Amino acid sequence: MRINKWLSAMGICSRREADRLIAEGKIKINGKLASLGQEISGEEEIELDGKHISGEGEKREKPKEVLLAYYKPRGVICTTGEKDRGKNVIEDIQYPERIYPIGRLDKDSEGLLLLTNQGELVNQINKSRSEKEKEYIVTVEEDITKHFLREMSEGVYLKELERTTKPCIVFQEENIPVTQRKRQFHIILTEGLNRQIRRMCATLGYTVKRLKRVRIMNLTVDGLKPGEYREIRKEELGLK
Template sequence: MRINKWLSAMGICSRREADRYISEGKLLVNGEKASLGMEILGKEEILLDGKLISGKGHKKEKPKPVLLKYYKPRGIICTTGEKDRGKNVIEAIGYKERIYPIGRLDKDSEGLLLLTNQGDLVNQINKASGYKEKEYIVSVDKPVTKEFLQEMSSGVYLPELERTTRRAVLWQDPKLPKEIQRRQFHIVLTEGLNRQIRRMCEALGYEVTRLKRIRVMNIELGKMKPGEYFEIKREELELF
């Protein structure tokens, strides 16, 4: 089995994180630095960042499956690399089991984030990327126009990526006070480009002042407060 897949199956990290650990030289197999795509049996002595995770003297137990929904506050980062500055999501939660985020929210954004130790679940969700709805509440620096909403929903060309975003669903909440309603909208995306909403708004001359994710597929943030998390059952997550 490839080492990144093994690490994911054991609930140690996602495949992407495993590849990053390998690239950074943090993963040793029988005393040698692991390489990308390396095949292992799972019986080798494996150290991750100096900690024994497999081999003689290590009690190998597959962890209890965990799936959390978490309200990520602004200022918390979703990556754990050495170059990242600031408190990361794993440190912020302090959960008893090793977990990792499914997808990301940038440092300046807040709201719903799913975390797990189930590598196969992450793969299922990634495969469902074309159907994986994510809903956000977005506040911007000036009044929203009908033309802006139309352009956002039709897809915005991002020159730095040389592509146009997928169509999106947008609306404004008529229940809000007029002053808030004028500068705020909901958007539902089915793709996850890096800082996508911020880039779309910038391309149309707007700046995002607050971005809050309130739903991932059928899981909603609800009345959770920043920093709170709850365990949910895998069966609650409707993938397709």
């Protein structure tokens, strides 16, 4: 089995994260730096950041499968690398099993985040042929115009990424106070570029004041307060 697949199956991290850790020289196999795509049996002595996660000829048992829906508060970081500053999601949740986030929300954003130790579930979500919708409520500092909503929905060219975002659904709620509605909108994306919504708004001359993710696929953040989480089944996401 390839080392990234083993790390994923054992609930250490996703395959993508495993490849990143290997490239950064943070994974060792039998005392030597791991290489991308390296094959292992699972009985090797494996280290992550100098800590033993497998060894002494014993096969590590696959952990209990975990999938959590978590309301990430503002100020909490999704990544867990040593260069990050501030509290990260793992420290905030303090879950008894090793878990890691599926996707990201930047430090200044809040809302629904999924965490798991099921690498194959991450792959299933990423490879799903269905549109993986993510819905956000965005509050900006400037008054919203119909022109702004139309440009957001049709796609915005992001110079720094050298690409145009996919067309998406953008709308305003009707049953909220006018003073609130004039600076708040919903956006439903099917892609996840780095700081995409903030970049889109900035390109059109708007500044994001608050960004909250309220839905991932079929799952909403309803019932959760900032910092709270609950265990869920993948069927709640619309997956079999």
